[in-house]
Amino acid sequence: GESVGLHLPTLSVQEGDNSIINCAYSNSASDYFIWYKQESGKGPQFIIDIRSNMDKRQGQRVTVLLNKTVKHLSLQIAATQPGDSAVYFCAEHNEKLTFGTGTRLTIIP
Amino acid sequence: DAGITQSPRHKVTETGTPVTLRCHQTENHRYMYWYRQDPGHGLRLIHYSYGVKDTDKGEVSDGYSVSRSKTEDFLLTLESATSSQTSVYFCAISHDSYEQYFGPGTRLTVT
Numbered sequence: 001g002e003s004v005g006l007h008l009p010t011l012s013v014q015e016g017d018n019s020i021i022n023c024a025y026s027n028s029a030s031d032y033f034i035w036y037k038q039e040s041g042k043g044p045q046f047i048i049d050i051r052s053n054m055d056k057r058q059g060q061r062v063t064v065l066l067n068k069t070v071k072h073l074s075l076q077i078a079a080t081q082p083g084d085s086a087v088y089f090c091a092e093h094n095e096k097l098t099f100g101t102g103t104r105l106t107i108i109p
Numbered sequence: 110d111a112g113i114t115q116s117p118r119h120k121v122t123e124t125g126t127p128v129t130l131r132c133h134q135t136e137n138h139r140y141m142y143w144y145r146q147d148p149g150h151g152l153r154l155i156h157y158s159y160g161v162k163d164t165d166k167g168e169v170s171d172g173y174s175v176s177r178s179k180t181e182d183f184l185l186t187l188e189s190a191t192s193s194q195t196s197v198y199f200c201a202i203s204h205d206s207y208e209q210y211f212g213p214g215t216r217l218t219v220t
Contacts, residue, residue: 032207043212046209096157099152101150
């Protein structure tokens with residue numbers, strides 16, 4: 001079946017640098033995508049979303065890019081801070097949400 | 110956590126016992142969901158509700174049942190808990206089935 005996956009399971013980034021977290025999806029009919037952040041012991045927290053009729057959306061320090069040609073989604077975090085340490089995962093919507101397994105982002109002081 | 114609470118937050122129970130987890134929302138959202146989260150897996154949908162008394166199965170519904178008698182409450186019941194149901198359970202809510210907001214989770218251990 002189709003699934004949502006990630007290129008890298010872990011990512012270490014120097015504090016202050018930009019982080020890029022990637023996600024591959026396989027269902028070309030998916031019409032909506034979300035990025036979540038999950039800190040240890042907590043529930044997933046909505047970060048940003050994007051509809052399939054867009055290729056870029058910006059929030060506060062975060063940008064999501066959607067490349068429908070190669071079915072790729074990325075989350076860019078600007079000026080990474082210690083509080084950004086968490087697991088990040090994407091979800092795609094096609095009648096329901098399907099979630100990826102996540103990338104753990106670690107910030108190096 | 111977007112006006113969502115889950116209870117209990119932690120529970121240890123024995124194999125074969127019934128367990129009920131509660132999700133309560135204050136957002137008046139139509140949709141409510143129960144997921145389980147296990148290492149190596151993304152969140153997997155157990156059951157969901159699209160209105161009071163309206164529920165449907167997700168991809169991992171075997172061994173679970175749900176009920177929604179009020180807009181604000183969604184109950185997940187394990188009729189006879191098994192060790193394979195040891196997991197972290199998350200409730201989520203949505204007003205339109207797209208954007209979902211999650212509760213803090215319940216860690217369930219079945220011994």
